[in-house]
Amino acid sequence: MGIQIEADVSEVIGAVPRRLFGSFVEHMGRSVHTGIFEPGHSTSDDRGFRGDVLGLVRExxxxxxxxxxxxxxxxxxxxxxxxxxxRRPVRLDPAWHSVESNRFGLHEFAAWAEAADVEVMYAVNLGTRGVQEAADVLEYCNHxxxxxxxxxxxxxGADRPFGFRLWCLGNEMDGPWQVGHKTAEEYGRLAAETARLMRMIDPGVELVVAGSSSREMPTFGHWERTVLEHTAALVDHLSLHAYYQEHNGDVSSYLASAAALDGFVRTTAGIIDDVLAKAGLDKKVGISVDEWNVWDQRHWNDVEQHELAAGGWREHPRIIEQDYTVTDAVVVxxxxxxxxxxxxxVTMANQAQLVNVIAPIRAEPGGPAWRQTxxxxxxxxxxxxxxxxxRLTVTGETIHTGLHGRVDVVDxxxxxxxxxxxxxxLTNRSTESxxxxxxxxxxxRLTPDGTWTVAVPDGHHRHVTNSVHTAPVRPVPLPGVTAERDPEGTTITATLPPLSWTALRLATVVVRDV
Incomplete structure (x- = not known):
């Protein structure tokens, strides 16, 4: 039966923002220390930035x-x-039960971001601190x-302002685990006060107000509505966070995680529209998916929290350094x-995180860095x-999932x-066919100009991973892709391997009048 997909180059959803391909570096585990920053490493420069990691970040x-x-x-x-x-103080980090040396801070990250050629999205502390501290760090950075x-x-050492444009008003303030956790009413009012003062100091900033940390939060919906009633006139984006994992071997539901993200985004968009309409605001508030990834949280809950507590307070302990499988790569x-x-x-998105912590890049202290699946x-x-x-129309074969009902076999x-x-x-959600x-x-009128597919390598299984020693999971060409052109367009035919993710690059054939 297969899948039929219809597209027209004039029927578009919208422009693809470059900020859609963001990432995330947190002072958590080894994301910073022995991740992007390791003075004395054989590849590090005089600032301590790991050159091998920087190269992979650029790639x-x-x-x-x-x-x-x-x-x-x-x-x-x-x-x-x-x-x-x-002279920088050593502090306890209660969020991750760690010791923070502060050897890497604001100036170091600004310099690293310039070296990596990335824009900075800076988050302010609305947990233990608030309006004045947010205004102070903005003035320090941008005045x-x-x-x-x-x-x-x-x-x-920074004569010129950093000029950061993107600012997050706190993080996951809906979560009881968050230092300084607040109700929606408390956070909404604090975020509004902070936004007003920040705009007085630098009217050009873009502000992201914290939405729900997951769709499963009991406050989801009420949180967004209440927070936006306070802040919609003052902010540019509302965040949502989304992590997905395989539950009890239900691989079909896991492979359909994108259907859950689609629903999360559309539901949140409806709430935004409703609040804006009721407030009479003629503006756009975008959605910032500024934490998303696949993450087996069972491992974190059962193993690493116990290890943290047993190990006492340490600098950059190994936290959620998940070994990603080929199945995880397909879902990503x-x-x-x-x-x-x-x-x-969706105006921007950040995969969490960049190095070591549930990350596409891994790096060993004093050792090599490598690409996860x-x-x-x-x-x-x-x-x-x-x-x-x-805008695509997909018809044909579907599969049943326990969590998301019937979905197209190809995403x-x-x-x-x-x-x-x-x-x-293209994602083939069928694990067998x-x-x-x-x-x-x-x-x-198009012609194939490059194909890449990520699938289970020959002789391996769907749980195969890459490691410091071997990298069996990597993109390989997809054979047999054909194009039939006619005056109205092109029909591309491809056969996708089971449990695979495929990228096709197609180039327009230039037709010249004779």
């Missing part, structure tokens, strides 16, 4: 990186991370000079497809998805840019 292609948290930020004093390193805080920045690819399908509402779909989508996201997303390049991203896809694209 991965994130556009914006959220920092310094995450849960960490809700007890963080930004002043601890500026000034001479030898040119002539004030105590801006001159302190200049004295600390489909979640990226969901983000592309929702570009009319999930590295590959992110890298390919960030490099290929440009222009507009196309699909596609983009088309002004240079006539089309990128198509190949699936034939016939993609009809109207309005462009």
């Amino acid at each position: 991965l292609g994130p556009s914006v990186v959220r920092y310094p948290g995450g849960n960490f930020v809700s007890a963080y004093r930004w002043e601890d991370g500026v000034g001479p390193v030898e 040119p000079g002539g004030t105590e805080l801006s001159e302190r920045r200049r004295a600390n 690819g489909s979640l990226l497809g969901s983000l592309l399908r929702n570009v009319d509402r 999930t590295f590959h779909p992110f890298s390919l989508v960030s490099s290929l998805a440009e222009g507009n996201s196309l 699909a997303a596609a983009t088309f840019d002004e240079n006539g390049r089309c990128a198509v991203f 190949e699936t034939e896809v016939r993609l009809r694209v109207r309005g462009a």
Whole structure:
């Protein structure tokens, strides 16, 4: 039976924002220390930035990186991370039961972001701190000079302002685990007060107000509505966080996680629209999916929290350094497809996190860095998805899932840019069978110009991982992709391996009159 997909290059969902391909660096575990920063490593420069990790970050292609948290930020004093390193205080980090040396802070991250060619998305502490501290760090970062805080920045080595545009108003304040957890009413009012003062200092900032930390939170919906009633006129984006995992061997539901993300985004968008309409506000509030990934939280809950408690307070302990499988990579690819399908509402997104902590990149202290299985779909989508996201109609074979009902056996997303390049991203959710896809694209005469598929390698199983020693999971060419062109468009035919994620690059054939 297979799958039929219909597209027209003139029928678009919206432009693909480069911020859709963001990442996240938190002072958690080894994300910073022995992740992006390791003085004395054989590849590190004189600032302590690991060159091998930087190279992989550039290959991965994130556009914006959220920092310094995450849960960490809700007890963080930004002043601890500026000034001479030898004078910086060592603090307890209650969020991750760790010791924070503060050897890496605001200036170091700004320099690292410049080296990595990424935009900074900076989060302020609305847990233990509040309005004044948020205003202070904004003035320190963005005011040119002539004030105590801006001159302190200049004295600390940054003559020019950092010019950060993106600012998160706290993190996951709906969560009882959060330091300084608040009710929706309490947080909404605090976020509004903070936003007003920040805009007085720098009217050009873009502000992200914290939405629900998951769709399963009992406060989801009420939280968004209440917070936006306080802040909708003042902010630009509302965050949502989404993590997915396989439950009790239910691989079909896991492979359909993108359907859950689609629903989360559309429900949140409906709440935004309702609040804006009732307030009479003629503006857009985008959705910032500023934490998303696949994450087996059973391992964290059962093993690593016990190890943290037993090990006492330590610097950068190993926390949720999940070894990702080929199945995880396929799901990550489909979640990226969901983000592309929702570009009319999703203005930015950050995969959590970048290095070591549930990350596409792993690095050993004093040793090598390598690509996890999930590295590959992110890298390919960030490099290929440009222009507009196309509206697709998918018909044909479906599969039943325990959590999401019936879903298409193939999850699909596609983009088309002004240079006539089309990128198509296909997830085969069938774990047993190949699936034939016939993609009809109207309005462009296309030819295959590159194929990449991530699937179970020969002789392996769906739980195979990459490691410091071997990398069996990597993109390989997909054979047999054909194109039939006619005056109205192109029909692409491809056969997808079972349990696979595939990227197709298609180039427009230039037709010249004779």
